[in-house]
Amino acid sequence: MDETLLRSLTPGVLGILVRRGADFAAAEDAVQDALVEAVRVWPGDPPRDPKGWLVTVAWRRFLDAARADTARRRREDLVDGEPEPGPASAVDDTLWLYFLCAHPSLTPSSAVALTLRAVGGLTTRQIARAYLVPETTMAQRISRAKRTVSGVRFDRPGDVATVLRVLYLVFNEGYSGDVDLAAEAIRLTRGLAAAVDHPEASGLLALMLLHHARRAARTAPDGALVPLAEQDRGRWDTALIAEGVEVLQAALARDRPGEFQAQAAIAALHADAPTAAETDWVQIVEWYDELVRLTGSPVVRLNRAVAVGEADGPRAGLAALAELDDSLPRHTAVAAYLHERDGDPETAARLYAEAARKATDLAERNHLTRQAARLNTRPGR
Amino acid sequence: MAKYLLLKHYRGAPAAVNDVPMDRWTPEEISAHMRYMNDFAARLEETGEFVDSQALAPEGTFVRYDGEGRPPVTDGPFAETKDLIAGWMVIDVDSHERAVELAGELSAAPGAGGRPIHEWLELRPFLGAAPTITE
Numbered sequence: 001m002d003e004t005l006l007r008s009l010t011p012g013v014l015g016i017l018v019r020r021g022a023d024f025a026a027a028e029d030a031v032q033d034a035l036v037e038a039v040r041v042w043p044g045d046p047p048r049d050p051k052g053w054l055v056t057v058a059w060r061r062f063l064d065a066a067r068a069d070t071a072r073r074r075r076e077d078l079v080d081g082e083p084e085p086g087p088a089s090a091v092d093d094t095l096w097l098y099f100l101c102a103h104p105s106l107t108p109s110s111a112v113a114l115t116l117r118a119v120g121g122l123t124t125r126q127i128a129r130a131y132l133v134p135e136t137t138m139a140q141r142i143s144r145a146k147r148t149v150s151g152v153r154f155d156r157p158g159d160v161a162t163v164l165r166v167l168y169l170v171f172n173e174g175y176s177g178d179v180d181l182a183a184e185a186i187r188l189t190r191g192l193a194a195a196v197d198h199p200e201a202s203g204l205l206a207l208m209l210l211h212h213a214r215r216a217a218r219t220a221p222d223g224a225l226v227p228l229a230e231q232d233r234g235r236w237d238t239a240l241i242a243e244g245v246e247v248l249q250a251a252l253a254r255d256r257p258g259e260f261q262a263q264a265a266i267a268a269l270h271a272d273a274p275t276a277a278e279t280d281w282v283q284i285v286e287w288y289d290e291l292v293r294l295t296g297s298p299v300v301r302l303n304r305a306v307a308v309g310e311a312d313g314p315r316a317g318l319a320a321l322a323e324l325d326d327s328l329p330r331h332t333a334v335a336a337y338l339h340e341r342d343g344d345p346e347t348a349a350r351l352y353a354e355a356a357r358k359a360t361d362l363a364e365r366n367h368l369t370r371q372a373a374r375l376n377t378r379p380g381r
Numbered sequence: 382m383a384k385y386l387l388l389k390h391y392r393g394a395p396a397a398v399n400d401v402p403m404d405r406w407t408p409e410e411i412s413a414h415m416r417y418m419n420d421f422a423a424r425l426e427e428t429g430e431f432v433d434s435q436a437l438a439p440e441g442t443f444v445r446y447d448g449e450g451r452p453p454v455t456d457g458p459f460a461e462t463k464d465l466i467a468g469w470m471v472i473d474v475d476s477h478e479r480a481v482e483l484a485g486e487l488s489a490a491p492g493a494g495g496r497p498i499h500e501w502l503e504l505r506p507f508l509g510a511a512p513t514i515t516e
Contacts, residue, residue, distance in 0.1 A: 107475045108382065108475055109382040109429075109473070109474075109475050110429070112382070113429075131382065131473070132384070132432075132473075133429075133431075133432050133473050134431070134432065134433075136426055136431075137425075137426055137429050137430070137431050137432065137473070138429065140426055140427050140428065140429045141428075141429025141430075142429075144427075144428065144429055169382075171513065171514075172512045172513050172514050173382060173509075173510065173512055174510060175510045182513065207514070211513050211514055218513075225511060228516065263514070266516060267516070270516070303515075303516055306516075330515075359508070360506070360508060360509060361508050361509045361510060361511045361512070362508040362511075363511040364511055365508060
């Protein structure tokens with residue numbers, strides 16, 4: 001059974017239940033039950049109409065739960081409030097769900113968890129494993145998130161940017177469990193880009209595809225981080241790169257610039273270089289200038305300093321770096337790199353070791369420690 | 382989304398404000414303390430921020446490899462060890478500020494006289510997963 005196909009039906013089924021009058025939280029539980037049931041039953045007895053099957057089973061689950069709930073409410077003498085908000089038509093189902101699950105009233109971790117379950121159709125256990133927390137904790141995080149957004153109404157379209165931020169987090173900040181979060185993020189972003197006419201949704205999709213293309217080359221067999229310049233470019237996925245570039249070009253042609261399009265453009269320039277030495281750093285610096293204009297982000301300025309170091313030499317990079325707050329994450333690592341390129345291995349070794357102590361993830365720390373060790377044990381020292 | 386370790390020390394942390402050893406508390410005060418800790422963990426489970434909580438025995442043994450075919454060498458416990466971990470709680474939160482806030486709440490657990498211990502807890506971030514997009 002194709003579980004991805006099954007999960008891709010989730011938003012549509014959920015939308016139908018909500019449009020029939022089910023409240024979001026109860027409908028979401030019912031759909032989750034139906035998905036679990038499908039995984040159990042389908043391999044032996046595949047339905048002719050998978051979506052229809054899911055709707056029937058989920059609706060039955062919802063009615064059973066609602067009946068039990070009504071009995072309880074009657075005992076507690078509660079009056080049912082206003083009708084639940086929901087999508088106006090099937091066309092809006094998917095979009096409405098994306099907006100709801102990324103609602104600004106949710107914390108980032110809640111929005112991520114709710115999106116993966118309600119839009120992605122993942123089970124609570126899968127999400128818990130992906131983020132290394134107990135299943136009970138993740139179940140509570142999701143049910144709190146559902147309570148938070150219950151009653152949210154969309155009289156105007158939501159802000160696509162909030163959804164993009166959540167999908168970016170799913171792609172960029174997860175552990176690797178049995179669920180491939182990067183692939184899941186790409187699937188969800190594809191769904192969003194298809195449902196909404198927004199160049200930044202395409203920009204994010206292109207960014208993910210272009211980075212995903214490098215996945216096989218990014219880690220050594222022992223799990224160590226391989227920096228971009230040292231990656232075996234023959235192992236990059238050319239099909240993903242081609243798709244990413246195509247999606248990006250179509251987005252850029254719309255002439256509505258945005259940060260994800262700019263980031264994707266930088267990734268595309270790297271993808272375009274047959275060797276690290278042939279990288280078009282001058283154009284990359286121009287895109288970083290654009291990103292600085294768009295975001296003003298200090299992290300972007302830091303990455304720009306690296307690019308300036310490649311385009312105009314390490315001295316220019318160090319000068320760009322000198323204008324930035326040295327408490328920025330990875331500032332010390334960048335300084336180490338530029339000092340080594342500038343022919344000062346003593347300073348570089350000291351800074352690499354200092355950067356390793358400040359690293360916030362293990363792969364980065366090990367990489368920086370190895371750089372310091374390489375310089376400290378170099379021949380002729 | 383980041384994990385933090387809240388470390389509780391038997392020894393090695395600065396002195397608490399309400400610094401009376403537990404064996405000088407009344408049994409009711411001990412029960413109240415335990416209840417507070419359990420309630421705190423239960424509350425974090427509800428907010429979706431709880432990962433793990435464990436207590437450690439105060440006495441441990443040092444062990445090291447002693448070469449091929451030989452049993453490991455053991456030593457200790459060392460009475461003079463300056464730093465001694467009593468237990469931990471692991472939380473998964475959205476920000477460093479939230480981690481500090483929760484550590485502050487845990488440090489308010491009641492001790493002697495039913496008053497908060499104001500115990501110093503050590504807050505240590507986990508090294509997370511490497512982000513994919515860094516350039």
